[in-house]
Amino acid sequence: MRRVEIGKIRQAWRATIASQGLIYSEEVGADGKPYDYWTEGPYYDFTSSEIEHLEHEMAKLFQMCIVAVDHVVEGCPQNPTSNARAEVQAAGACTPDTCLISKWYGTPAFAHREIIRSWYDDDAENFSGDFSPSVIGRFDIRYDGNGPPKLLEFNADTPTCLPEAAVVQWHWHEDTNQGRDQWNGIHDALKDAWKRNISKLIQARPHLPQELTIHFACDAAEKSGEDLFNTEYMMEVARQAFDEASPEETGQLFGGRKIRVKFLWMSDIAAGDVEAGDRFYEGTDPDTRQPIHIIYKLYPWEYMYEEPSAKQAFRDMGDHRNGTVWIEPPYKMLWSNKALLAVLWKVYKDDPEHNYLLLPAYFADEKPSDMTTYVKKALLGREGANVSIVVDGDEVESFGGPYGDEGYIYQEFAALPDFPDSTGQSHYPVLGAWMIDGEPYGLNIRESDGLITTNYSRFACHVIDSYL
């Protein structure tokens, strides 16, 4: 792994990336000065063996995350399949004293049943009869090309950077012809993921209408266009998956259904009357509103469960025939929360076959007293918010934000590798490994001037075997 400082610079590259959906590259930094989020010119170069190594380790890490959450959901009294069923269920209601989801994640109890149900939907042993589609996630890892990758967080619910990783970076490689390849099968893998997931959902819910609409939603408040184009790209790739299906595939996978996609804002999702058999709709007029059967939302569950229609949404999900299917599913809350890092360490700390992919991490009440060098991360923080680095008891770097009331985890500090340029300017990369339908299919890099990757960090491209 190396940083190539002098790379090709395309003419009119700003217009090119904007035409591909990266309309949010021209930003204003924390210092008030304009900067480009997209890096044109410098890029990272990996060897084939490094990429093969990363692919292998990301697949392994994904399996570890499954084991970790198995451990969590087995410790919830609402789990009907728990190995500790009698003991756990005897504990009664979910409280921090009786339930690991409440204790470690703080997720409200009304959400637990559907978290657990959606978790087991794709499990051959515990299959509930329903299916909960899951398409995408992104591991953020520390990696320098020498040692193993180390997990920093799992953006499993609302990962962004998708158009730039899957589309803009891909075309950059085509245009500049640098490197022999790029780890970037995201676009094709997403199409396959949509086909497989919706096919399995239709198997579980054969009564879904023949004219089936899948909605895609994000929050209208985000004004840069980042959320909108991440959602629009996901909708675009799903549209391609369904439109490009052959008649044989359409018959075999979708029962002959015509599947269309449609965008709406989160605030346009209207709640009906669950008790009367209603659910969630596009539109509020009873004469014209359309039921939302399936919806992909680029909007975090931890926001949703605080909002007015939250309890209704989880009650509605309990209707496995007619309830709205939300993608990503509720169990993603247990991966996207940084509590996962402490849970993983609990499960694997004594297992050298696996723990080399982790940095030791602890909940606040379990942090060793002699741990004086660490990174403190808010459980629900996003884009570096409410992260601070403490070395020998002194805070050396921090990034503010609105999170932290929900608690923190404390992770061993491993400084990001520095790839300084010829002027001596530091560049600290974090790698994002894209997991599509549970398998690794691509890479993006975000570079920072400091040790915390934030919403001011820049996107950098990568190639494989640049000088072979």
Place this chain on the structure above:
Amino acid sequence: MTRRRSKRVELGARYLGLAAVATLGGAATLSCGSEQPQEQVYCTNANGVVVDEDYCDDSSGHGGGGGFFFLNTGNHGYGHQPGHRLTGGQRFPYNDTGARSRLGLPTTGKVGNGVARGGGFGTGSGAKGGGTGASTGS
């Protein structure tokens, strides 16, 4: 060596068109041009004066306000605090589940003051995290 990239990355007319519009007019033109909920809901007393939203919450843990409190939906705007008197709008008892349903509100429980009618999630829903203008991605 094995190719690890997608074979083709092509984009459809809607996506490319949106990118072109956003490039010309800025991303905000896309959200401003969308159909947004226009009406806001407030909890009021019988005189139309905004009161704390807990008075219109009949869910467990909250007493609700008996028969003396109402939800009022109309073009009131956001951000009115208890004590502000609303004019106009449509008023109904806070525990009228049928009216709540017709207006796209949760049939029971709290409706935050200033919530957009029909907006159960996201901007205007009374969201803790949403509505800040920051990305909700990660």
